[in-house]
Amino acid sequence: MFDCFRKAAPKKLVNIGCGSTYHPDWENYDLVPAQPEIKKIDLERSLPLPGKSYEAVYCSHVLEHLSRSRVPQVLKEFARILQPGGICRIVVPDLEQIARQYVNVLEAAKNNRTEAVYQHGWLTLELFDQMTRTWSGGFMGKWLGLAAGPIPDFISQRIGAEASRNQKPEAGEPLEFFARLFSQPEGWSAKAELEFQGSGEKHRWMYDQISLRQLMCMAGFAEIVVRRHNESNITNFVAYRLDSDSEGRPRKPDSLFMEGRAP
Ligand SMILES: C[S@@+](CC[C@H](N)C(=O)[O-])C[C@H]1O[C@@H](n2cnc3c(N)ncnc32)[C@H](O)[C@@H]1O
Numbered sequence: 001m002f003d004c005f006r007k008a009a010p011k012k013l014v015n016i017g018c019g020s021t022y023h024p025d026w027e028n029y030d031l032v033p034a035q036p037e038i039k040k041i042d043l044e045r046s047l048p049l050p051g052k053s054y055e056a057v058y059c060s061h062v063l064e065h066l067s068r069s070r071v072p073q074v075l076k077e078f079a080r081i082l083q084p085g086g087i088c089r090i091v092v093p094d095l096e097q098i099a100r101q102y103v104n105v106l107e108a109a110k111n112n113r114t115e116a117v118y119q120h121g122w123l124t125l126e127l128f129d130q131m132t133r134t135w136s137g138g139f140m141g142k143w144l145g146l147a148a149g150p151i152p153d154f155i156s157q158r159i160g161a162e163a164s165r166n167q168k169p170e171a172g173e174p175l176e177f178f179a180r181l182f183s184q185p186e187g188w189s190a191k192a193e194l195e196f197q198g199s200g201e202k203h204r205w206m207y208d209q210i211s212l213r214q215l216m217c218m219a220g221f222a223e224i225v226v227r228r229h230n231e232s233n234i235t236n237f238v239a240y241r242l243d244s245d246s247e248g249r250p251r252k253p254d255s256l257f258m259e260g261r262a263p
Helices: 071-081 095-110 114-132 138-144 152-162 174-181 190-197 209-218
Strands: 013-016 027-030 054-060 082-093 222-227 255-261
Touching: 054 071, 071 082, 071 209, 082 209, 095 114, 095 255, 114 138, 114 152, 114 174, 138 152, 138 174, 209 222, 209 255
Parallel strands: 013 027, 013 054, 054 082
Antiparallel strands: 082 255, 222 255
8 A cells, every 4th residue: 555545543642741842653732832733732621532542641740830639630631541551651850859969968068068059059949949930930040041150060960951051160159149049030020920820830749759659549550660761661662752862861850750550
């Protein structure tokens, strides 16, 4: 049969809340589609997708943007649309990893090690700025926007490509740096803050392997396991490069990767 007469096989893989990270072999959905080939979906509502129809659901760095009370229903929806035995892969910022690093650098910062003082400042932003910011990017965006700043390599290790790869290291006085960092940006206003609050950019909760396992278990998933970025029960997952960068490193190193099997 000529290729042009062959009907495209329906995709059996779905990426929900894909942002700009997607692969054409998947059905890709987002609340705010970044490209015409991405379809609109809202996880605050029941998913307009047929039951028992997908081999895999992938949802990366999305659940933390939803209210904690909505997430159990979302995971139940993922279980509903998966074929029996299908794989649900959830990726979120890993609260455990951030908390462990925070405690480590806190100890070093107590000894006034300048680098550790900066690392402590950055990890504090990972913990709080993402949940409390009042304008897009928040204090993290302000730090990343600097042409020169402290600990660029540490930040790259933490968050991967989102860090400015061009940022030049600049050793300075932490007190002075943080005084400059923690000021509102020009143009900030209460009205702009109000508009920003509805944008969905802020994190509304954080998860670790205990809380995410509980949620996946409650949604009916079995065989729930923590994965590495390049490890999955989804066939050929690594080839789609959803969790790896072009050099095979984790795309978002601050992540927790978990998979479960649908009943
Ligand atoms: C931090 S981005 C992650 C994008 C991508 N999955 C990744 O790993 O890079 C969060 C994405 O979730 C989407 N999102 C937020 N709330 C959503 C909702 N209620 N329904 C569907 N997508 C949502 C946003 O539009 C955004 O593209």
